[in-house]
Amino acid sequence: xxxxxxxxxxxxxxxxxxxxxxxxxxxxxxxxxxxxxxxxxxxxxxxxxxxxxxxxxxxxxxxxxxxxxxxxxxxxxxxxxxxxxxxxxxxxxxxxxxxxxxxxxxxxxxxxxxxxxxxxxxxxxxxxxxxxxxxxxxxxxxxxxxxxxxxxxxxxxxxxxxxxxxxxxxxxxxxxxxxxxxxxxxxxxxxxxxxxxxxxxxxxxxxxxxxxxxxxxxxxxxxxxxxxxxxxxxxxxxxxxxxxxxxxxxxxxxxxxxxxxxxxxxxxxxxxxxxxxxxxxxxxxxxxxxxxxxxxxxxxxxxxxxxxxxxxxxxxxxxxxxxxxxxxxxx
Amino acid sequence: xxxxxxxxxxxxxxxxxxxxxxxxxxxxxxxxxxxxxxxxxxxxxxxxxxxxxxxxxxxxxxxxxxxxxxxxxxxxxxxxxxxxxxxxxxxxxxxxxxxxxxxxxxxxxxxxxxxxxxxxxxxxxxxxxxxxxxxxxxxxxxxxxxxxxxxxxxxxxxxxxxxxxxxxxxxxxxxxxxxxxxxxxxxxxxxxxxxxxxxxxxxxxxxxxxxxxxxxxxxxxxxxxxxxxxxxxxxxxxxxxxxxxxxxxxxxxxxxxxxxxxxxxxxxxxxxxxxxxxxxxxxxxxxxxxxxxxxxxxxxxxxxxxxxxxxxxxxxxxxxxxxxxxxxxxx
Numbered sequence: 001x002x003x004x005x006x007x008x009x010x011x012x013x014x015x016x017x018x019x020x021x022x023x024x025x026x027x028x029x030x031x032x033x034x035x036x037x038x039x040x041x042x043x044x045x046x047x048x049x050x051x052x053x054x055x056x057x058x059x060x061x062x063x064x065x066x067x068x069x070x071x072x073x074x075x076x077x078x079x080x081x082x083x084x085x086x087x088x089x090x091x092x093x094x095x096x097x098x099x100x101x102x103x104x105x106x107x108x109x110x111x112x113x114x115x116x117x118x119x120x121x122x123x124x125x126x127x128x129x130x131x132x133x134x135x136x137x138x139x140x141x142x143x144x145x146x147x148x149x150x151x152x153x154x155x156x157x158x159x160x161x162x163x164x165x166x167x168x169x170x171x172x173x174x175x176x177x178x179x180x181x182x183x184x185x186x187x188x189x190x191x192x193x194x195x196x197x198x199x200x201x202x203x204x205x206x207x208x209x210x211x212x213x214x215x216x217x218x219x220x221x222x223x224x225x226x227x228x229x230x231x232x233x234x235x236x237x238x239x240x241x242x243x244x245x246x247x248x249x250x251x252x253x254x255x256x257x258x259x260x261x262x263x264x265x266x267x268x269x270x271x272x273x274x275x276x277x278x279x280x281x282x283x284x285x286x287x288x289x290x291x292x293x294x295x296x297x298x299x300x301x302x303x304x305x306x307x308x309x310x311x312x313x314x315x316x317x318x319x320x321x322x323x324x325x326x327x328x329x330x331x
Numbered sequence: 332x333x334x335x336x337x338x339x340x341x342x343x344x345x346x347x348x349x350x351x352x353x354x355x356x357x358x359x360x361x362x363x364x365x366x367x368x369x370x371x372x373x374x375x376x377x378x379x380x381x382x383x384x385x386x387x388x389x390x391x392x393x394x395x396x397x398x399x400x401x402x403x404x405x406x407x408x409x410x411x412x413x414x415x416x417x418x419x420x421x422x423x424x425x426x427x428x429x430x431x432x433x434x435x436x437x438x439x440x441x442x443x444x445x446x447x448x449x450x451x452x453x454x455x456x457x458x459x460x461x462x463x464x465x466x467x468x469x470x471x472x473x474x475x476x477x478x479x480x481x482x483x484x485x486x487x488x489x490x491x492x493x494x495x496x497x498x499x500x501x502x503x504x505x506x507x508x509x510x511x512x513x514x515x516x517x518x519x520x521x522x523x524x525x526x527x528x529x530x531x532x533x534x535x536x537x538x539x540x541x542x543x544x545x546x547x548x549x550x551x552x553x554x555x556x557x558x559x560x561x562x563x564x565x566x567x568x569x570x571x572x573x574x575x576x577x578x579x580x581x582x583x584x585x586x587x588x589x590x591x592x593x594x595x596x597x598x599x600x601x602x603x604x605x606x607x608x609x610x611x612x613x614x615x616x617x618x619x620x621x622x623x624x625x626x627x628x629x630x631x632x633x634x635x636x637x638x639x640x641x642x643x644x645x646x647x648x649x650x651x652x653x654x655x656x657x658x659x660x661x662x
Contacts, residue, residue, distance in 0.1 A: 036367070036420055089367055090417065091587040113460045115445050115588065126457040129444050131588040256422040257446070257462040259660045329590045 001025045001071060002290075003308035004283060005200035005237035006081070006105075006149070006171035008244070008252070011050060015242045016058050016076055022286030025308065026067040026077035028105050028170060028237075033083050034255030037094060040087030044080060044101050051078055062102050064315035081105030081170075083150065085116045085135060092134050096327075099142035104319055105170065106139065107147040108132065108159060111264065112257065117155030120181045125152030128159055136162045141327065143319045145170075148184065148192070149200075149237075156188045165318050166196035171237035173207050174199070174225050182207050182265050186228060193233035198314045200237025201225055203289070206265040207239075209274045215292035218280075222306065223296055231302060235311045240283050332356045332402060333621075334639035335614060336531035336568035337412070337436075337480065337502035339575070339583070342381060346573045347389050347407055353617030356639065357398040357408035359436050359501060359568075364414050365586030368425060371418030375411060375432050382409055393433050395646035412436030412501070414481065416447045416466060423465050427658075430473035435650055436501065437470065438478040439463065439490060442595065443588065448486030451512045456483030459490055467493045472658065474650045476501075479515065479523070480531075480568075487519045496649050497527035502568035504538050505530070505556050511538050513596050517559060524564035529645045531568025532556055534620070537596040538570075540605045546623035549611075553637065554627055562633060566642045571614050 061077035070077035116132035118125030211221035392408035401408035447463035449456030542552035
């Protein structure tokens, strides 16, 4: 199984075909960044309709078993995820509602603090809030992956410890290798890895500065990541944005909350922009990642782990396990 | 003018009459605690309809001048306010929309952190967020009162300094007199007062422990507050909850975010509950507050200031001034 643990593309049939052309078997898509509950519901419905309309080549997967079933059928498994918890709109009970609709991954925050916790761009990270603690427990109860990408370090560490199941950073690199607020430090990643969590190393050029010009540069970053954290927690989450428009990027950066410049993950004014690699232009080039790893001397077994095997172990543990407990009410 | 700067009652005609019976001329009501944008809009519409149906005894006031006009007509001036910024639902542009509908007061947070800042109950207060800074500027632009009741101390202090207009804590006491997370410390209140801000001292028994059993106890708290901050920033915000039900209090405390016990401002288990005073049972007893101040030796001029004059000066400065600037866009 080849897994891309996060893309932010808005897909159509051509986009699905591009991902399949890269050899990817399962991909987590982004249903929303700042969208509220109704808009998030609209988005989930649109993604489900897209898959229904293209069911010869795609299937919504809500378990690791369904991802493997889709692969056997020659279809791309699509996992529904959110890059924020704004879809909850303050309602604890919406975790179950969106889980029932097929959502399996949710970040606790996007680029700014919310009622769950602090983001990676906030000068002071509050840590996980009281609501955040209940959200984590409820996501555990429904096998929804707790995604710590974009989340502040203190909130991330709180979530690693609060969660009864392994957690993930689906699209980030290691801060000690590439210093960027979006990348996660070992202080977070070591306890995450010790508890069975995952990091989806990204090809996104702004988070991969110094390790992206050539395939061997990127494979070197993966090798150093394995040295730092062990191989079992390492996967790939490209953060690909197929045919991303300026308007879409502006939405990601500002939502409806700002009238000021917001640069997102881009370098600040005065710092040279980082270059998009020509050897990895999108999911259609995913196979180049496997070749890069082979070139760096990773064995076939190791490549299988990094390219998807580790994610499948994680998904099986987090998503597939039937949880029976009723919601916890303490009045 | 007699002003009560905050009540959380759900009013009907009888409730309006109770407030008038206490001699109050202007009252800020609570349109919402956890409500999202649509629910908040529903609430504003309901309040406006209530006033329309009772226009012989009440009027919505959107300026200090309209408060005085209502008083001259023998009608209660009702100021629309929110005890949270959840009505914005992450949208900066909704400040203007709700201001245009008559909303003139909004707390930055209620009892838990949001995308604007930290609450008084959060173990770590993030301070005002980047969105929060833009919200403060936008509220300034529309003369919407920035209310720091329930807000964390660091976020409050940030807001005092970020705001170009005086700000208020509409219903709180001084922490150094009554140690409760809901009460504001001098560290916040001194710079607030120096910049023309206001504090509405409350009669709410949980925030007034030790100063509420008798009218003279309460007047003593007011006198000490005047000693600490000067008289010009002192007003009254009772936080009255006429005919509050257990269900309504549960909504205030938990919204939809928790399945665990949330005690709000009540004492924690094991601490003796504080007693509701028999001499102040609701807005109909507001005149007892003036009598208490007279009994403590406050002059007629001083009583006029505390009972409403200071608030009218503040409202004139914050709400009435026509602001002409277009919204600031920096792309």
